[in-house]
Amino acid sequence: MITINENYLKLQASYLFSNIAKRVTAFQEANPEKEIIRLGIGDVTRALPAACITAFHKAIDEMGADTSFRGYGPEQGYDFLREAIARNDFQARGAEINADEIFISDGAKCDTGNIQELFTQDIKVAIPDPVYPVYLDTNVMAGRTGNFSDGRYQGLVYLDSTKANNYVPALPTEDVDLIYLCFPNNPTGSTITKEELSQWVQYAKEKKALILFDAAYEAFIRDESLPHSIFEIDGAREVAIEFRSYSKSAGFTGTRCAYTVVPKECMAFDSKGNAQPLHPLWNRRHCTKFNGVSYPVQRAAEAIYSADGQAQTKELIASYMRNADLIRQEMAGLGYDFVGGKNAPYIWIDAKGDSWEFFDMLLNKAGVVCTPGAGFGKCGEGYIRLSAFNSYANVEKAMARLREMLK
Numbered sequence: 001m002i003t004i005n006e007n008y009l010k011l012q013a014s015y016l017f018s019n020i021a022k023r024v025t026a027f028q029e030a031n032p033e034k035e036i037i038r039l040g041i042g043d044v045t046r047a048l049p050a051a052c053i054t055a056f057h058k059a060i061d062e063m064g065a066d067t068s069f070r071g072y073g074p075e076q077g078y079d080f081l082r083e084a085i086a087r088n089d090f091q092a093r094g095a096e097i098n099a100d101e102i103f104i105s106d107g108a109k110c111d112t113g114n115i116q117e118l119f120t121q122d123i124k125v126a127i128p129d130p131v132y133p134v135y136l137d138t139n140v141m142a143g144r145t146g147n148f149s150d151g152r153y154q155g156l157v158y159l160d161s162t163k164a165n166n167y168v169p170a171l172p173t174e175d176v177d178l179i180y181l182c183f184p185n186n187p188t189g190s191t192i193t194k195e196e197l198s199q200w201v202q203y204a205k206e207k208k209a210l211i212l213f214d215a216a217y218e219a220f221i222r223d224e225s226l227p228h229s230i231f232e233i234d235g236a237r238e239v240a241i242e243f244r245s246y247s248k249s250a251g252f253t254g255t256r257c258a259y260t261v262v263p264k265e266c267m268a269f270d271s272k273g274n275a276q277p278l279h280p281l282w283n284r285r286h287c288t289k290f291n292g293v294s295y296p297v298q299r300a301a302e303a304i305y306s307a308d309g310q311a312q313t314k315e316l317i318a319s320y321m322r323n324a325d326l327i328r329q330e331m332a333g334l335g336y337d338f339v340g341g342k343n344a345p346y347i348w349i350d351a352k353g354d355s356w357e358f359f360d361m362l363l364n365k366a367g368v369v370c371t372p373g374a375g376f377g378k379c380g381e382g383y384i385r386l387s388a389f390n391s392y393a394n395v396e397k398a399m400a401r402l403r404e405m406l407k
Helices: 006-010 016-030 050-063 079-093 108-118 133-141 194-207 278-289 295-303 307-333 355-366 392-406
Strands: 102-105 125-129 157-160 178-182 210-214 240-245 258-261 267-269 275-277 338-340 346-350 383-387
Touching: 006 133, 016 355, 050 295, 050 307, 079 102, 079 258, 079 295, 102 108, 102 278, 108 133, 108 210, 108 240, 108 258, 108 278, 125 133, 178 194, 194 210, 275 278, 307 338, 307 346, 307 392, 355 383, 355 392
Parallel strands: 125 157, 125 178, 178 210, 210 240
Antiparallel strands: 102 258, 240 258, 267 275, 338 346, 346 383
């Protein structure tokens, strides 16, 4: 008899963004004449940078000739991209990361979900609340939690991120083994200072824990005193893995390219307490279960680091942050408390009530889609997330509708 992994039955009824999509679809079917403005799911709306398109076309032409055709590439990624990443994203900021410590993938979502396969089922996991749902759900699937009760899974350590602590969680009061951190944060848009991040690195070293650091939104940082990478912190190479993505910074949500950094000094421990390097373990997992990102996509990603690519991606990011500035201005004018939008494309807004009720009101009365904070965890209840990923004209229109509805 074939049996199922019953941990999947612990998962709550619907993945957040699927639930949102169903509600929006139902509204559209009932109101086909109404225009919907989407400020919910963090999908970009601007076209790929011209430098990436040129590189894409050139690589496609190479694939069209026998003499330059490429078949299977290295699962870890082509050297030309890994070297560009090491040089521009890390070494230029004083972070000691080498090209062979970088693994190219088709998305940070995939990697943050898959990385937990390297660890035993009985580790103690610490996850922020509110949080990007993938961190939580993949550990539920793996069997590291008890049942869901009173808004949380038994067996996890939740790191409350609230207005009281500026949405930067405090260090755990109990020993944990695996720690998820995301800065600039999704969903709150909050940031962490080097001093605060150093405390987490020191904690991990003392407790022999590992930090999984999601830096998918680092390109949106405008305050240069803030760290772009955990590897700007002394000692982080021993206790941290970092995830990055081109999805939001260069419009690769539909193109799919990201990377994970696993330093060779980064260790976990076997059942006898012996330190084991994670780099070869992730390399084995990556090569066994992943066939690599396509050559044209990697050439397009490499073009991000050209002079033209850098200028074009900066313009893309600036356009989205202009939207964020407008949302912040309008919500402040309407008397709502919020965080984010300064160094991240998300604005986390106190909805002054039930977050799903606010979502439905915004959708049905204004035709604007937000993300209800309750979908990100218990501490998200009472909040909504607005995304800056849209055109300035649409954000202006959405804010006008909000003013009319909320005045």
